[in-house]
Amino acid sequence: MNQLCYNMFEMILNKLDGLEFEVIKITLICNKSSFIKRVSKDIKNNLREKEALDAGLNRIPLYENMNTIKIDTSDISISETADKIIEIIKNDTIK
Template identity: 40%
Template sequence: MKKKLIIINGVPGVGKSTVSKELHKSLPKSVWLDGDWCWMMNPWMITEENIRMVERNIIYLLRSYFSNSNFDYIVMSWVLHREEITKRILEGIQDFEYELTRITLTCTHESLRERMLLDNRTQEQFEASSRRQRLYEDMETFKIDTSNISLEETIKRIIQEL
């Protein structure tokens, strides 16, 4: 079986981590990489040096997962709001043979606000996420609007897409 890389992206607060965690538990022989883990630094600073470091770390982890015979599915969740970021990540693993599925989670403005409030996120964070939603519209990804569907239904749709 050829390994499958499942990339799940979307704005902060849309539910990428929640969906990825559940998807990972639903797929046999799977591993989950949350790109946010590579950004857990204090102070949190978006600099060119940190961006490159995070991308190198993600590529390193993906390469390790591809090299490990214990995994058939690699679930990666991250904001990935620009195609060039995804392109750089994929270039770093181009020597591996795998099937790629790219999924963008979306939701309505109202659903995003509710989710971010439940996560104790600020109005500023909500507004930043809301502004970024348009960046995902033209991406060549399978889109799932999670506004009015359950976590289980979201997982079911992803597994059907695989």
């Protein structure tokens, strides 16, 4: 896991100190063409800067190497993504 992601996890977990919970690490990934399409749309709508495209493309391999459950969102809707997350959580809590 790269340092930035590790720091984000630690920051979130520190806020939950004292609570009983189980961490299920899930990473949402997509293929390069989907990423380019999505970020380009955000740039066109002034939601992101142009630099976000190259920076994001450079980070794709980092997400693939993380020790997490991966959900490929390339060809699925937000609702389908949420359903997959719910299913992962349900299956994990059954164990």
